[in-house]
Amino acid sequence: MRREALNFLICPNCGGQLALGSDALPAESDGQIMAGELMCTTCTSKFGIRDGVPVLLPANLASVKLETASRFAEEWTRWSDLRDYYEKEFFDWVAPLTPKDFKDQLVFEGGCGKGRHTAIVAGHGAKAIVSLDLGESAFVAFAHTRKFPNAHVVIGDLLHPPVRPVFDLAFSVGVLHHLPDPAAGFASLASRVRDGGRAAFWVYGYEGNEWITRYVDPIRKALTSRLPAWFLRLACIPPAIFLWAVIKLFYRPGPDGKGPHRLPYGDYFAAQYHYPFDEIHANVFDQLVTPVAHYLREDEVRPWMATDFRDAAVRSHRGYSWAGLGTVCRENGAAAESQR
Ligand SMILES: [Zn+2]
Structure with a gap:
């Protein structure tokens, strides 16, 4: 972290001002503080600085949030x-x-x-x-x-x-x-x-993703969000190959950059037409890895x-x-x- 970050940061417990501990270690090259401690000047909570963050x-x-974050961090x-x-x-x-x-x-x-x-x-x-x-x-x-x-x-x-x-x-x-x-x-x-x-x-x-909430979500909740990440990554390869082929075959964007109107997710998949395979694979993995995903209605x-x-x-x-x-x-x- 840079020293200027203290202009914006506050204690998450009480909103108080944070002060940098005397043990802070600035990196030699670019002034980032790579390790040290921050202390709240109001409630005296202490927070670490790890690897610059x-x-x-x-x-x-709540632990569910940490679990979601760590699943994504895998990716x-x-x-x-x-x-x-x-x-x-x-x-x-x-x-x-x-x-x-x-x-x-x-x-x-x-x-x-x-x-x-x-x-x-x-x-x-x-x-x-x-x-x-x-x-x-x-x-x-x-x-x-x-x-x-x-x-x-x-x-x-x-x-x-x-x-x-x-x-x-x-x-x-x-x-x-x-x-x-x-x-x-x-x-x-x-x-x-x-x-x-x-x-x-x-x-x-929610609108436009009914098939995900109907068919994919139950599988995600019951199975894929619980699988070890390395295994899920392998398991996502066949559906990702299928999706990549479908996009290449049917979703070439028109001159206006838009996708075929008659097919589902026309503009969405057309936007991915030039993506490399690993990005498509990452998107499939993304859908299946997380313990929490809400598909939200307009209302x-x-x-x-x-x-x-x-x-x-x-x-x-x-x-x-x-x-x-x-x-x-x-x-x-x-x-x-x-x-x-
Ligand atoms: Zn505090």
Whole structure:
């Protein structure tokens, strides 16, 4: 971690200011503090800095969340390179936000995985981005982003985010649906945004994914989420080969980049037409590895920004997922509260 991260970080237990212990060891080359201790100046909780990443987990963390995070970390520490097409995917997910919306902004990322989006946002000139993840993948994210002076990776729980409520923009892409309570996760993400700042999300939809909830989910819950990761990785090869062949045969994108309208997931699979096989395999593995995955209905997602937001817009992304963007406006929420 860089010393500047202390401008944004707080104690996850009480919200108090953190101070760096005298044993902190700066790396010789780039000023990152690779090991040491942080102490809360209010409640005296202590937190370690491990391999450059502050570990700011709250005292009472539910084990299911740690389990989900560690299942994903299996994958992210393995498929750990960052690829060109991640940038296009990211701006598709957070649209209508564009690179200029991140420039000179204080950005908070709820769930960063291996840091693919952290690197994109840092590279587009954010004033700072603080990226949170629950699991070991944060160490991969740190390795991917340590060259950026404006990127800060932290291990923490999104429901007890160890950051100040000062951010201009917060986003969570592909993460909230893996929390036990996605709505609470989004509320917690948005709580870290200053009044007038914006919050964005992208989650799996129920609509357009009925076959997954009907046929794949029972298998995931009963079997695949419990398999050893190495075995599941092997078991995913045949279905991934099948899917890869189907995409290559039937989902060549048209000149407009869109997929065949008559086939299911037309735009989604067309977007993956040029992906290498290991990315398709990673996506199949992703669907089957996690203990928790919610497929959210439009009427579950819309209320997330019903109060405390203005200019809120929820849109279907390619017919199988939901993306939302809104401006935080707490007076609205307070006025609605007082009218009740
Ligand atoms: Zn504290």
